[in-house]
Amino acid sequence: MLDTAKSSAGSINPFEVALKQLDEAAKLIKLDKGLHQVLANPKRVLTVSLPVKMDNGEIRVFTGFRSQHNDARGPYKGGIRYHPQVTVDEVKALSMWMTWKCAVADIPYGGGKGGIICNPKEMSTSELERLTRRYAYAIADIIGPHTDIPAPDVYTGGKEMAWIMDTYSALKGNYVQPEVITGKPIAIGGSLGRNEATGRGLAFTVREAAKKLKINMKSATVAVQGFGNAGQFASQLVEEQGATVIAASDSKGGVYNKAGMKVEALRKHKEKTGSVVGFPGAKSISNEELLETDCTILIPAALENQITAKNAGKIKAKLVAEAANGPTTPEADDILYKNKVLTIPDILANGGGVTVSYFEWLQNLRREYWSEAEVNERLDRNITKSFLDTYTTSEKYGVNMRKASTVLAVNRVVEAIQLRGLWP
Numbered sequence: 466m467l468d469t470a471k472s473s474a475g476s477i478n479p480f481e482v483a484l485k486q487l488d489e490a491a492k493l494i495k496l497d498k499g500l501h502q503v504l505a506n507p508k509r510v511l512t513v514s515l516p517v518k519m520d521n522g523e524i525r526v527f528t529g530f531r532s533q534h535n536d537a538r539g540p541y542k543g544g545i546r547y548h549p550q551v552t553v554d555e556v557k558a559l560s561m562w563m564t565w566k567c568a569v570a571d572i573p574y575g576g577g578k579g580g581i582i583c584n585p586k587e588m589s590t591s592e593l594e595r596l597t598r599r600y601a602y603a604i605a606d607i608i609g610p611h612t613d614i615p616a617p618d619v620y621t622g623g624k625e626m627a628w629i630m631d632t633y634s635a636l637k638g639n640y641v642q643p644e645v646i647t648g649k650p651i652a653i654g655g656s657l658g659r660n661e662a663t664g665r666g667l668a669f670t671v672r673e674a675a676k677k678l679k680i681n682m683k684s685a686t687v688a689v690q691g692f693g694n695a696g697q698f699a700s701q702l703v704e705e706q707g708a709t710v711i712a713a714s715d716s717k718g719g720v721y722n723k724a725g726m727k728v729e730a731l732r733k734h735k736e737k738t739g740s741v742v743g744f745p746g747a748k749s750i751s752n753e754e755l756l757e758t759d760c761t762i763l764i765p766a767a768l769e770n771q772i773t774a775k776n777a778g779k780i781k782a783k784l785v786a787e788a789a790n791g792p793t794t795p796e797a798d799d800i801l802y803k804n805k806v807l808t809i810p811d812i813l814a815n816g817g818g819v820t821v822s823y824f825e826w827l828q829n830l831r832r833e834y835w836s837e838a839e840v841n842e843r844l845d846r847n848i849t850k851s852f853l854d855t856y857t858t859s860e861k862y863g864v865n866m867r868k869a870s871t872v873l874a875v876n877r878v879v880e881a882i883q884l885r886g887l888w889p
């Protein structure tokens with residue numbers, strides 16, 4: 466039976482968290498009740514059964530989802546997650562956050578998200594290919610270059626995006642349609658800078674927040690939870706601003722060294738051994754301890770619901786920059802705000818990924834290639850403006866950055882709904 470409440474990150478239901486965040490924003494802007502209801506429900510959630518022949522000849526049936534939350538501002542956009550604990554409510558929450566994220570970034574997309582309940586770490590490449598192609602086939606009728614454009618998320622990357630592009634292109638006309646998906650390998654229409662974009666965008670928001678908080682990046686220390694695509698590039702790029710990474714973790718545990726650890730060395734160690742655990746010269750810590758590390762900047766870059774009412778009071782960082790989606794519960798947000806910890810919320814801090822996905826899509830539609838410098842420069846301009854818009858909104862309403870960014874997003878989405886006459 467499907468477990469619809471829990472998620473990749475445990476027992477707090479992420480969709481309930483997303484609804485509470487929406488409620489709080491709706492209250493602040495006195496949102497019409499009907500519009501509130503429209504935004505509280507994804508427009509469509511597709512559940513698919515995916516029979517796959519495994520390497521040993523057995524047939525296994527996997528379950529996948531695609532949630533399309535809102536398309537008032539443009540096609541649905543958002544990643545695809547492979548994880549054993551994916552749930553429909555998690556995917557619904559992630560799709561709602563994508564709607565807000567694209568609105569905060571002010572790019573012409575709505576929000577969508579997909580997921581498959583599977584453990585990619587226990588599957589061979591050919592099993593993963595068969596599963597991915599089966600999923601692409603199953604969702605092909607609701608995705609498309611102008612309807613819904615997927616991308617990578619946890620435990621997916623360029624390889625899966627390439628298979629989806631290929632399956633979709635073969636199904637829909639038998640010519641290459643790179644603009645149906647982003648986060649592709651460069652050789653088949655991916656954008657320079659997309660791989661690093663989530664971390665790079667986050668580093669730009671950290672730079673802006675540091676100016677506001679008068680943090681000297683040269684003496685700042687960093688703890689990063691999750692050392693995948695988002696976590697590795699985020700920590701590398703804040704290191705380039707002068708900060709020192711003193712703690713890092715992944716699904717197997719964490720490491721701490723007060724004197725600092727070079728991100729490139731951590732990356733090499735993880736590449737070689739499969740984990741940051743055992744990094745030479747560092748002491749082992751748990752993921753819980755990592756969050757409570759005495760540091761300047763905390764970067765949650767793994768899964769949802771890591772900072773909760775239980776541990777928020779123990780966070781020592783001055784700045785929390787959310788690379789992960791949904792790492793902080795609303796109760797924890799209030800505690801952090803009271804304790805004067807500035808949180809750069811997910812829908813702002815990790816918006817670099819989808820922003821460069823947008824650039825990739827534009828390049829694909831125009832059959833153009835942009836230089837990496839152009840991509841990074843545009844990303845910087847875009848996300849810096851989003852940071853400043855959110856910061857100003859937080860001052861205007863006297864609320865934390867999460868509420869401010871949600872208010873900003875909801876206002877933009879509601880404006881689009883009203884202009885298009887979708888409501889009333």
Ligand SMILES: NC(=O)C1=CN([C@@H]2O[C@H](COP(=O)(O)OP(=O)(O)OC[C@H]3O[C@@H](n4cnc5c(N)ncnc54)[C@H](OP(=O)(O)O)[C@@H]3O)[C@@H](O)[C@H]2O)C=CC1
Pocket residue numbers: 617618619620621663690691692693694695696714715716717739740752766767768769788789790815816818819
């Ligand atoms: N990729 C992107 O473009 C974007 C990603 N995000 C968000 O960033 C977060 C990370 O995604 P991404 O980096 O792409 O995914 P990856 O699959 O590249 O990396 C996930 C990382 O999280 C670690 N992890 C998994 N479970 C735990 C756990 N319980 N405790 C600590 N670490 C854990 C994994 O460990 P291990 O290596 O051991 O498996 C891995 O290092 C997600 O919330 C995602 O939605 C947001 C915007 C864009």
Ligand SMILES: O=C(O)CCC(=O)C(=O)O
Pocket residue numbers: 542543544545566614615616617618647648790815816818819820822
């Ligand atoms: O690049 C994209 O389109 C979306 C990435 C994503 O899933 C996210 O931002 O959470």
